[in-house]
Amino acid sequence: MAAGVAALQAPAPWPWVGMGGLAIGVVSLALQYRTHRRERSAAETRIEELEADALELSRSRDLYGSLLSALPVGVVAVQSGQAVYANPAAIEVLGERVTQADAPMPGAVRDVIDGALSGRSSSAQFSQGLPRRVMEVAARPVGEGLVLLHLSDITERSRIDRMRQDFVIAASHELKTPVAAIRAAAETVLMALEEDHDVVAGFSGRILDNAVRMSRTVSDLLDLSRLESGILPFEACDLAEVVGEVVERFLTARPSVEWDAEPTPVMGSPSYLALACRNLLENAVRHTPDDGWIRITVGAAQGVATVVVADDGTGIPSEELPRIFERFYRVDAARSRATGGTGLGLAIVKHVADLHDGRIEVESRLGQGSTFRLRIPVRSPS
Numbered sequence: 001m002a003a004g005v006a007a008l009q010a011p012a013p014w015p016w017v018g019m020g021g022l023a024i025g026v027v028s029l030a031l032q033y034r035t036h037r038r039e040r041s042a043a044e045t046r047i048e049e050l051e052a053d054a055l056e057l058s059r060s061r062d063l064y065g066s067l068l069s070a071l072p073v074g075v076v077a078v079q080s081g082q083a084v085y086a087n088p089a090a091i092e093v094l095g096e097r098v099t100q101a102d103a104p105m106p107g108a109v110r111d112v113i114d115g116a117l118s119g120r121s122s123s124a125q126f127s128q129g130l131p132r133r134v135m136e137v138a139a140r141p142v143g144e145g146l147v148l149l150h151l152s153d154i155t156e157r158s159r160i161d162r163m164r165q166d167f168v169i170a171a172s173h174e175l176k177t178p179v180a181a182i183r184a185a186a187e188t189v190l191m192a193l194e195e196d197h198d199v200v201a202g203f204s205g206r207i208l209d210n211a212v213r214m215s216r217t218v219s220d221l222l223d224l225s226r227l228e229s230g231i232l233p234f235e236a237c238d239l240a241e242v243v244g245e246v247v248e249r250f251l252t253a254r255p256s257v258e259w260d261a262e263p264t265p266v267m268g269s270p271s272y273l274a275l276a277c278r279n280l281l282e283n284a285v286r287h288t289p290d291d292g293w294i295r296i297t298v299g300a301a302q303g304v305a306t307v308v309v310a311d312d313g314t315g316i317p318s319e320e321l322p323r324i325f326e327r328f329y330r331v332d333a334a335r336s337r338a339t340g341g342t343g344l345g346l347a348i349v350k351h352v353a354d355l356h357d358g359r360i361e362v363e364s365r366l367g368q369g370s371t372f373r374l375r376i377p378v379r380s381p382s
Contacts, residue, residue, distance in 0.1 A: 073089055073150060073151060073152050073153075074086070074087060074089040074090030074091075074092070074093050074094070074149070074150070074151030074152070075087045075089070075090055075148070075149065075150060075151075076090045076094070076098065076148070076149035076151070077146065077147075077148060077149075078113055078116075078139075078146070078147040078148075078149060079145060079146055079147075080145045081113065081117065082099075082101060083098050083099045083103065083105075083149075084099060085099065086098045086099055089151065090149070090151055093128075093135060093151050093153075094106075094109070094151075106126045106128065106137075107126075108124040108125065108126040108137060109124075109126070109137050109149070111124060112124050112137055112138065112139035112149070113139055113147055113149070115139060116139035116140060116141045116147040117141070117145070117147060119141055120141075121138070121139065121140045121141070122138070122139055123136060123137065123138040123139070124136075124137055125137075125154070132155075133153060133155045134153070134154050134155045134158040135151055135152065135153060135154065136151070136152045136154045137149060137150070137151050137152075138150045138152075175214060175217060175218075178210035178211070178213045178214045178217075179210075179214070181206060181207075181210045182206075182207050182210045182211060182214075185203040185204075185206040185207045185210070186203075186207060188203045189203045189204060189207070217344070220344035220345070220348060221344070223272075223275060223344075223348055224327070224344060224347065224348060224351065227272065227348065227351035227352065227355060232268075232269040232272060232355055233269060234267050234268055234269055235267070235268075235269075235270065236265065236266075236267055237265070237266060237267075237268060237270045237273070238263055238264060238265055238266075239264040239265075239266050239268075239273065239298055239305050239307065239376075240261035240262060240263055240264050240298045242270050242273050242274050242277070243259075243261060243273075243274075243277050243296065243298050243307055244259075244261060245274065246274050246277045246278045246281060247259045247277075247281070247296055249278075250281055250285065250294075253285065254290040254291075255285065255288045255289065255290055255291065255292040255293055255294055255311075256292075256293055256294070257281075257293075257294045257295075257296065258293065258294070258295045258296070259295065259296040259297065259298075260295075260296075260297045260298075261296075261297065261298035261299070262298065262299050262300075264298055264299060264300045264305045264378070265378070266305050266376060266378055266379065267379040268356050268376060269352075269355075269356075272352050272355070273352065273356070273376075275348060275352065276348065276349045276352035276353070276374060277296075277307055277309075277374070279345035279346065279348055279349050280307070280309040280345075280349060280372050280374065281294070281296070281309060282345060283309075283345055283346065283372075284309055284310075284311040284313065284370070284372075287311070287313040287314045287315075287370070288311045288312065288313030288314075288369075289313065292311060292312045292313055292369075293311065293312055294309070294310070294311045295308075295309075295310045295311075296308065296309050296310075300378050303377060303378050304375050304376070304377055304378065305375070305376050305377070305378050306373055306374065306375050307373070307374040308371065308372070308373050309371070309372045309374075310369065310370070310371040310372075311369045311370055311371075312368070312369040313369050313370065314366070314367065314369075315364045315365050315366040315367050315368050315369055315370055316362070316364040316366065316370055317366050318364075318365075318366075321362060321364065324346050324362065325346045325347055325349070325350040325360070326347065327343065327344055327347040328343040328344065329343060346360075349372075349374065352374075353374055353375070353376065356376040356377075357376065357377055358374065358375050358376030358377065359375050360372065360373070360374050360375075361373040361375065
């Protein structure tokens, strides 16, 4: 009995053991909590880093998108033969549906894409629209199945190239005729030198006339070349004096020339302003009968100096007016050549006007004469 009571009063070991286990559990939970907090903090930091990267990526994408959108040339990204991106300039050329699967593309564009997909850079030209625009497309492979297209509008460049080709052809034709005439006349002179002095005199005159014609053509070509260089020495001058020196050479000729001028100070090239006025006067004399009249006036109003050359000559058909300032273009080719015209005079006038930030205007009716107005801004010496 006593032993049983003692046994009941003795402290049991399990409460301590239980309390120690509880402590270990609490410590374990605390460690797990701290580990969880660290992991959560690391995860939150990583999320923040990813969000910052995504924001930076979005900003870069927007920046590159803005840059590509601002380009004046078309840019198209093609993945596996399908356009996946096109900037506004490319959309203007290829249409709004360019990135759609069934979007049609010009054959030249498809050809350069196929060439790039095979691993080689290629380019081609095509035209479209009204008025016709000439486009150049180039393709370059930039990755596995990825091609970058570059579209450029070369309409103006093509027009200039065509003008240059036409100019060379026209200049060659203009020089070929007098050269052939000089050669034939010289051969005739050599054969008739000792037998027929009248023939020699006649053909010698032809040689001289054609040599003068060639000289004028070459001189006008050189003037055009200098004008197209865009380099002119400008100085303060009186436009009335410049024109007056030109008019003096025509006062005793037929048809009669009348002129009126007031002091008109301008900044410009006196020599080329004189050249333009001389060409306008020669053009008027060439197309006005001997009993006709030519009037020249010089003045300024509202900051613009104006030289007016009017005549009552043959006039110009209205359908010809848009082309009269083209090089070697003649309304009446036979008459112009017969009177010494090279077909370059009015082209020179237009170039002079352009280089002085001015313009040349014309009014004309067939059989009723023509009026040309050369206008340039009045400037003070800077």
